[in-house]
Amino acid sequence: MLSLGLLPLPGPSASLNGILGSGFWTDPIIIVGDSIIQLKMSPSVFLLLLVAGLLPAARCDEVITTPAAPQDPAESLTPSYQFSVNMFDFALNLYRQLASDSNSTNIFFSPLSISSAFALLSLGARSATQTQILEGLGFNLTRISEAEIHKSFQDKVRSLTRADREFQLDMGSALFVDNKLKLLERFLEDAKNLYSSEAFSTDFNDPVAAEKQINDYVEKATHGKIMELVKDLDLQTLLVVVNFISLKVKWEKPFDEENTKEGDFFVDEKTTVRVPMMQRLGMYNFMYDRELSCHVVLMQYVGNASAYFVLPQQGKTKQVEDKLSKDRILNWLESLQRRSLNLVLPKFSISSTYQLEKILGKLGMTDVFSNKADLSGLTDQVHLKVSKAVHKAMLNVDEKGTEAAAATAVEVMPLSLPPTVVYNHPFLVIIFDKNTQTTLFMGKIVNPTAP
Template sequence: MKPTFSLCLLLVGLHTVALCHQHPRYRNKQDDAKGTYYPGRSSQWEEASPLKNKTFVKLVFSNADFAFSFYKLVASEATHKNIFFSPISISASFAMLALGARAATLTQILEGLAFNLKKTQEQEIHEGFGQLLHMLNRSDSEFQLSLGNALFIEETLKPLQKFLDDVKSIYESEVFSTDFNNSVGAENQINSYIEEKTNGKILKLVENLDPLTAMVLVNYVFFKAHWEKPFSTAQTKQEDFFVDQKTSVKVDMMYRKGYYRNYFDEELSCWLVQIPYSGGVAALFVLPDEGKMKLVEDALLKRTVNKWEKSLQDRKIHLHIPKFSISGTYDVKNIVKQMGMVNLFTEQADLSGITEEPGLKVSKVIHRAMLNVHENGTEAAGATVKEVTWRSGDFPRPPRVRFNRPFLLVILDKFTHTVLFIGKIVNPKQND
């Protein structure tokens, strides 16, 4: 019987804590290599933007195309369910796997990740991901974003040294020797690693491991941030959230009047409100008019989000956002097969770049994401925020934008223009 190669993808999601910090910061030990930091400027880094690198731009566009394509496939099967996942977590894992793929298997992975192989070489893709992972990993007292990989390899399997060197140097992956014949012990080893890397948020992700497993690939993302403009718990009130025309649920609705970059898209009939975190990351909340969710979902493309970004204006609004905690667990294998990654999961899989032994294939791909949005900490911190903005965008009466029906959420890293998370909140009270 041929060995199987079990690939697990993992994410723990967003934990927002709203404390008052006036200036976004993400200085860390890589600062000197990136350039000079100028707080308060529209461009966080002078002469250091990765978007000046053509190879990196191709990576950003392909990652965005993959993210929105993946979302549409998930949404087509989960029409009345909450959705939340990290596209960068998934794409980085498959890119790392591509290091060991050959022939048609390799082509299918990279094209499935939305790369045009006539315009982008494989080496450029790996270099781009390596650069991106390096830039995304950063933390300070108010912001933490960590994304990483780990390989658990059957102790009798001898991976090629080049593969090991590349996953460590490009994808900064850790590599562990594992006895998969002792499936309970292997599960405990992997789950303990996952629990540690996600600060205890993801428990027992891996279950019922096949004793014939040859390798497990884990990817994790942990994101914890503070709202740049916090909500006050004193303003949170119970309100109705309208799941559909017949169903409503009571939710804790946060409220804040203030300046946010916002825009109403007449063509797609939806409100857009960008809510920034300290640390150069922002959440774009998208509120379709009633009955317009499908129209907006179909329009989810890189160019649509680019148009939204350019159209947003800093204006005063009355903002109502529900507190919610959701998670999503996905069988990624079935989704990426629809995106052209077929051979990987069959006897036709060519993973000879991992080990010279024939017969490796991917048996399992698991992805779990968690999201927690709340206003915690504002009163305890005694926070005061003063906003100074141009008054030319003022309304005589600020519009009221109330997220009390199904909405979309895209969390973007502003520096690298990377989509970190995508979600749809159909029912804030529903969990995975």
């Protein structure tokens, strides 16, 4: 859940009519966005994202690899390619900021959800505020224009939510607008056309009814996965924007529940926890990066979704985090080899919550959280700034699979004993969509028993 709150700048109080007449309004705007992702049949992901409140302002056997030399992307700099590159840069930058705050806690977030929510907000931003938002999201504005950014979001979402895909992903947004507030038509049209946003009239003078209207919409849009997203709405609320994502995918080759056994997971040198460990013997895309001292297994879902599970050698996690880059990821993809493997992976459920104001501020997104904010493209009735940005994500990983998935083609295994890779200490996970080259989630599992 991401929460953005707008605070008023110092200024004289006035009656409602006087404020409206002078172009100022003392009521807050709240933008709420949530995302849920259920990677069903392991892993399952439930992601709550973006509750944004805006208040008015007065203004083993190893496959060895070494990193390939970085490639000059000039030949491939289409807007779609540049968009994907910038999106992954943002994911890595955000990951490093989150990791620098704590190396002892789980990390899990959706760069797609966070970036799409702030990109939607940028439609109403102007001047330096808009530039900082887009550049803070990783976009190189000398190589991709604002129009190309929004068009790329539109294209990615349409591709990801096609009805004929082999997994189900629903994305959308809704504007709950107080009947006293008039949003600019240009913003409403762009929000609808580019981010599939709907608009609903809401009476925030009755916060109980407003909460029910919003929560009922979110519950229905997320298939019952998110309930009571908003509560304790301020009487001054003018706008709530809900941004939702709901994804369901299956393991291409699920684990057998009968093989799941309790085992040790070594959180650090002093902490060991017991956790159910899933096990599967099969053919995997696998490699060992000698320079970074880490195993990499590429797990496939039915359809075009895949996940990197990166297991650093104990004590080498920071080394992997520091050297992680898009070139490294591409090198892994090119170096993976199909081979037999006995894979042991923990079964777990975790959640992560982040206050993003300071984190995004370190990425250059400062004005939007200050009195310098220019969000005049949202409405001409009030000057706004973002005061709060909270992101909450939840990830469930288990061995479930359908009978059809479990009855896929027989794998031919070598007679020799295959190597075993056991994810029994902190590891990284990157979940992406191959067709759109979109990073959907990124995280680090430090303690699979942590709530």
